[in-house]
Amino acid sequence: MLVTIILGLVVATSIAGMNAVPGRLNDDCPNCADETISSRTTKWTMPLLKLGEKRYYLGIFFKANWYKAAQYCRYHGMHLVSISSQEENDKLEKHIKDFGLGHEHFWTSGTDQGVEGAFFWMANGWPITFENWNAGEPNNFRYENGEEEDCLELWNRDSKGLKWNDSPCSFETFFVCEV
Numbered sequence: 001m002l003v004t005i006i007l008g009l010v011v012a013t014s015i016a017g018m019n020a021v022p023g024r025l026n027d028d029c030p031n032c033a034d035e036t037i038s039s040r041t042t043k044w045t046m047p048l049l050k051l052g053e054k055r056y057y058l059g060i061f062f063k064a065n066w067y068k069a070a071q072y073c074r075y076h077g078m079h080l081v082s083i084s085s086q087e088e089n090d091k092l093e094k095h096i097k098d099f100g101l102g103h104e105h106f107w108t109s110g111t112d113q114g115v116e117g118a119f120f121w122m123a124n125g126w127p128i129t130f131e132n133w134n135a136g137e138p139n140n141f142r143y144e145n146g147e148e149e150d151c152l153e154l155w156n157r158d159s160k161g162l163k164w165n166d167s168p169c170s171f172e173t174f175f176v177c178e179v
C-alpha cells in the first residue's frame, strides 16, 4: 500500500514536471530565465519602442564603428535601422529628439561599400528609394588615411533636423537598431 502511494507520488510529480512551461521564469530570480528557454526568446528583453510597423532600439550607451554597431544589433536579433519613408524618418527623428539626443550622430544600415555611390539598406537589401540627404551629401569625402565615406549616418549638421550623411565606416558613434 505504502509502495503504491509512493509510486503514485513519483508519477504525479513527473507529470507535473512534464507540464512545466518551457522558458518559465525562475521564482527565485525574477530576471533569470531557466536553461530551457530558447536563446531567441531572451533577445526581446531590451527596451524597444514601437513606432508604426517597426520596433526600434537606440544604441546610446556606447559608441561603435559601423561594423560593431551592426554586430550588436544582429546579436540581439535586430538590424541597423533602415528608413523607407518620410513617415518612418519623422517618427524616428522625433523619438531621438525626445531623448534629448538630436545633436548626436546615429548609424543606420545604409552603405555603398559594395558599389560606390549605390547606397542600399543592409537591413533588408533594398536600394535606397526615399532619400533625406543633407545638402551636398553624399560626398564620399576622402580622408588622409585613404578612407572614404561609405556608411550612412543620421546627423543634424546645420540644425535642419536629422538628415543623412555618408561618413567613414570606422567612425565611432551611436546607432539605431530595428526589428
Ligand SMILES: [Ca+2]
Pocket: 112, 113, 116, 117, 140, 148, 149, 150, 151, 166
Ligand atoms: Ca561612398
Ligand SMILES: [Ca+2]
Pocket: 137, 138, 139, 140, 141, 149, 165, 166, 167
Ligand atoms: Ca559625407
